[in-house]
Amino acid sequence: MHDLSFFRGHLDVAAERLRTRGVELDLASFRQLDSERRSAITESETLKAERNSLSQEVGKRKKAGEDTEALQAQVRQMADRMTALDERVKVLDAQFQEILVAIPNLPHESVPVGRSADENVEVRREGTAAAMDFKPKPHWDLGADLGILDFDRAAKITGARFAVYMGLGAKLERALINFMLDTHTSEHGYTEVLPPFMANSASLFGTGQLPKFAEDLFKIEKTDYYLIPTAEVPVTNLYRDETLDADALPAKFCAYTPCFRSEAGSYGRDVRGIIRQHQFQKVELVKFARPDQSYDELEKLTHDAENILRKLGLPFRTMALCTGDMGFSSAKTYDIEVWLPGLGEFKEISSCSNFEAFQARRASIRCKSGKKSEFAHTLNGSGLAVGRTWVAVVENYQQADGSIVVPEALRVYLNAERISATGRLI
């Protein structure tokens, strides 16, 4: 959400930068609404100031034993006008809120201008794909052949877009989670958090999923709780309505959680395999930073996420998203894309963003050094999407005989060097 007074002061600049995201602001009605709101507030507050002083007068005279009926009647007469004005301000505020809340964040000046994913800019590429003298299989075939993935039974238990991991498949998922958490906590300095997997509407508003993207969420019936779509929600909201000590920043957290997404509007996309599921596992990185350090921290956070792929020996490229492809709340985003030989393409495995004060303003997260209090900057990125990393390991390390060689870094976690079809399940 944007700051009203900043927005008002820099309306033309803001509109210009939003245009690069394909968002057109109606400046005339913005200004009209703003001035109407301000004059209503001024009138209402003037009346209230008068009421307050008259009421005090009533108190004084009553103490002195004088009759105050006339004064009281006078204030009573003001009530209607005041109520009407307050109603009006309320309506205008709600309209403003509706407008402000629906405006995406302003892109940082370093973000390449573009309309779609085609205009994203590759900033680096690392690793080389393993040479394969056979036709690499997609992970759903590998998963079925090895007996480590079962979609049919998942559909029976729940429905489409769910998966059951079996045997070493399940253990590989767990190994990846532990490997990621261990790496981020012991090598990158993040503090591990295990948050609730449900969050209330205030939290979802704070990080920007609500009100605009309600249809992407699963809501628990008869409650105000939602299944979290990412750990970003509970972890960022750790400090909602709090003021942090600026000297203690950046604060860095990592959290493993399952993530739940309705995937409304994605029908027909990535229908096969586990690329796009209603439930997936993710290790998330979240940072709270001072405004002056947040862009450095974005570079570091992206590097930390990439490090998981480096350690696993998986080839990837990192893309700076262009203005037209960025998420609603983000000021700058890097996507990390891993090479998937079975699918024959690079696939997003992490999205690292600096939200600047956009979320902090919604969630009221401040930082303070000395007397100065300002909104903190929040950042987050996947570190990494576990399911997609599972896919990348399986597809990149597949052998001609259909088995999977376990990457060096994971062997201690999996307690195995190879996943073969020997233990075929019933």
Add this chain to the structure above:
RNA sequence: GGAGAGGUGGCCGAGUGGUUGAAGGCGCACGCUUGGAAAGCGUGUUUACGGGAAACUGUAACGAGGGUUCGAAUCCCUCUCUCUCCGCCA
């Protein structure tokens, strides 16, 4: 689920209708004092929105939302969270 007790400023803690945005204390900041420090003394110390170039000033906020009243932190209603006891439970 049942019964009870509570939610006041960075923290502790007064305050049951009238200059109370809120006593007092702690903490913090600045100043005085000191050779230096401690103690002591003094001043200051929330946020949002409006007006103002600024100094400053108005309105609102005592868990949240409604209500009563000339006037509400104080009275009434609803919700929410915390704590204690009982029940249930991994």
